[in-house]
Amino acid sequence: MKIGDDMPENQDQFKNLLKQNGLKVTTQRIAILEVLSNMPGKHLTAEEIYDYVKKKYPEIGLATVYRTIQLLSELNVIDKLNLDDGYVRYEIGMKNHKEASHHHHHLICLDCGDIYAFQDDLLETLEERIKDTLGFQVVDHEVKLYGHCKKCLGNSNHRI
Amino acid sequence: MKIGDDMPENQDQFKNLLKQNGLKVTTQRIAILEVLSNMPGKHLTAEEIYDYVKKKYPEIGLATVYRTIQLLSELNVIDKLNLDDGYVRYEIGMKNHKEASHHHHHLICLDCGDIYAFQDDLLETLEERIKDTLGFQVVDHEVKLYGHCKKCLGNSNHRI
DNA sequence: GTGTCTGCAAATCTTTTGCAACAAT
DNA sequence: ATTGTTGCAAAAGATTTGCAGACAC
Numbered sequence: 559m560k561i562g563d564d565m566p567e568n569q570d571q572f573k574n575l576l577k578q579n580g581l582k583v584t585t586q587r588i589a590i591l592e593v594l595s596n597m598p599g600k601h602l603t604a605e606e607i608y609d610y611v612k613k614k615y616p617e618i619g620l621a622t623v624y625r626t627i628q629l630l631s632e633l634n635v636i637d638k639l640n641l642d643d644g645y646v647r648y649e650i651g652m653k654n655h656k657e658a659s660h661h662h663h664h665l666i667c668l669d670c671g672d673i674y675a676f677q678d679d680l681l682e683t684l685e686e687r688i689k690d691t692l693g694f695q696v697v698d699h700e701v702k703l704y705g706h707c708k709k710c711l712g713n714s715n716h717r718i
Numbered sequence: 719m720k721i722g723d724d725m726p727e728n729q730d731q732f733k734n735l736l737k738q739n740g741l742k743v744t745t746q747r748i749a750i751l752e753v754l755s756n757m758p759g760k761h762l763t764a765e766e767i768y769d770y771v772k773k774k775y776p777e778i779g780l781a782t783v784y785r786t787i788q789l790l791s792e793l794n795v796i797d798k799l800n801l802d803d804g805y806v807r808y809e810i811g812m813k814n815h816k817e818a819s820h821h822h823h824h825l826i827c828l829d830c831g832d833i834y835a836f837q838d839d840l841l842e843t844l845e846e847r848i849k850d851t852l853g854f855q856v857v858d859h860e861v862k863l864y865g866h867c868k869k870c871l872g873n874s875n876h877r878i
Numbered sequence: 879g880t881g882t883c884t885g886c887a888a889a890t891c892t893t894t895t896g897c898a899a900c901a902a903t
Numbered sequence: 904a905t906t907g908t909t910g911c912a913a914a915a916g917a918t919t920t921g922c923a924g925a926c927a928c
Contacts, residue, residue: 577903580906580907581907581908582901582902582903582906582907582908583902583903584901584902584907584908584909585901586908586909587908603892604892604893605892617909617910618909618910619909619910619911620893620910621893621894621895621909621910621911621912622908622909622910624892624893624894625894625908625909628894638802640800640802642798642800642806644891644892644918645892646802646892646893665848665852665854665856667854668857674852674854676848676852678844680840680841680843680844681840683840684838684840685863688825688836688863692825692834692836692868693867693868693871694825694827694834694863694865694866694867694868695865695866695871696825696863696864696865697828697864697865697866698863698864698865699861699862699863699864700860700861700862700864701859701860701861701862702859702860702861703845703848703854703856703858703859704856704857704858704859704860705854705855705856705857705858706854706855706857707853707854708852708853708854711853711855740882741882741883742881742882742883742926742927742928743927743928744882744883744884744926744927745926746883746884747883763917764917764918765917777884777885778884778885779884779885779886780885780886780918781884781885781886781887781918781919781920782883782884782885784917784918784919785883785884785919804893804916804917805917806917806918879928880927880928881926881927881928882925882926882927882928883924883925883926883927884923884924884925884926885922885923885924885925886921886922886923887920887921887922888919888920888921888922889918889919889920889921890917890918890919890920891916891917891918891919892915892916892917892918893914893915893916893917894913894914894915894916895912895913895914895915896911896912896913896914897910897911897912897913898909898910898911899908899909899910899911900907900908900909900910901906901907901908901909902905902906902907902908903904903905903906903907
């Protein structure tokens with residue numbers, strides 16, 4: 559699927575999800591979902607989403623963006639990412655695969671700021687060990703790895 | 719070392735660290751370090767630190783706490799922890815062992831909110847694999863595991 | 879003495895909320 | 904018709920900053 563498509567299947571799924579929860583299908587909600595759907599892997603702040611949505615829907619208010627983001631997050635349609643830079647960022651969920659989202663981690667380049675995603679099951683071993691030794695049952699995890707991406711290592715931009 | 723001690727060795731190290739960086743040793747800075755030193759493993763917000771410090775030093779201002787926290791963080795004396803609850807939390811670094819701090823992760827109980835620390839080298843395997851396959855060189859990581867602690871599993875407080 | 883640090887208050891900045899008008903069902 | 908949703912503006916709440924006086928060295 560190419561950027562710019564309407565993603566009708568995704569949209570229909572979303573509309574059903576709203577209806578199932580007694581929520582209403584509004585132009586604003588669809589517009590916000592569309593922005594995020596068309597930029598998979600991009601991690602957008604509320605303000606950035608607001609700016610993108612305004613291009614197609616100039617009347618929208620920032621408060622609506624915040625309210626919709628919260629809704630999408632609760633419905634597990636989008637994932638939250640906090641890079642401790644003062645903004646909370648959001649990305650479209652991994653094609654509604656709940657399991658995939660659970661194993662979805664981030665590589666953050668300290669030089670250029672680019673974010674890469676990767677999946678890994680290695681943590682499951684760790685989680686089992688924790689359950690056995692500490693009696694703590696892990697149900698979710700958040701992993702952020704910081705370092706230098708291939709591009710920046712090549713450019714020798716790191717460690718300035 | 720017991721809670722309530724002066725921790726003179728730690729304090730002397732800190733004083734030297736300040737001097738080495740051309741910074742001044744002030745009563746406020748020492749008082750804030752002492753609060754954090756006396757509560758290892760506790761994750762305090764700026765406001766909480768402020769309240770504790772005020773008990774011994776009532777004239778202190780909140781701005782000084784924020785400025786000192788930032789300083790301590792830059793000097794790697796304390797570690798930052800963000801639980802996405804609107805506050806940034808801080809804890810004293812793991813006895814100045816830089817390597818230990820690198821392998822210091824958190825278990826966060828979804829029921830009672832308690833935070834447990836654990837150390838693990840399992841991620842090193844993962845980091846090597848990432849370097850080989852993606853060319854991304856990891857230099858630091860942040861791991862948060864969410865779940866149910868032993869105590870709450872016993873109380874059946876989970877999954878209410 | 880000189881340059882840094884503190885405390886206060888005001889400013890900043892993201893996110894939330896109250897409310898009247900509006901739109902979806 | 905009913906109920907949820909929007910947009911606006913104001914509020915909230917954590918963190919920061921400017922500045923004059925105070926303190927460390």
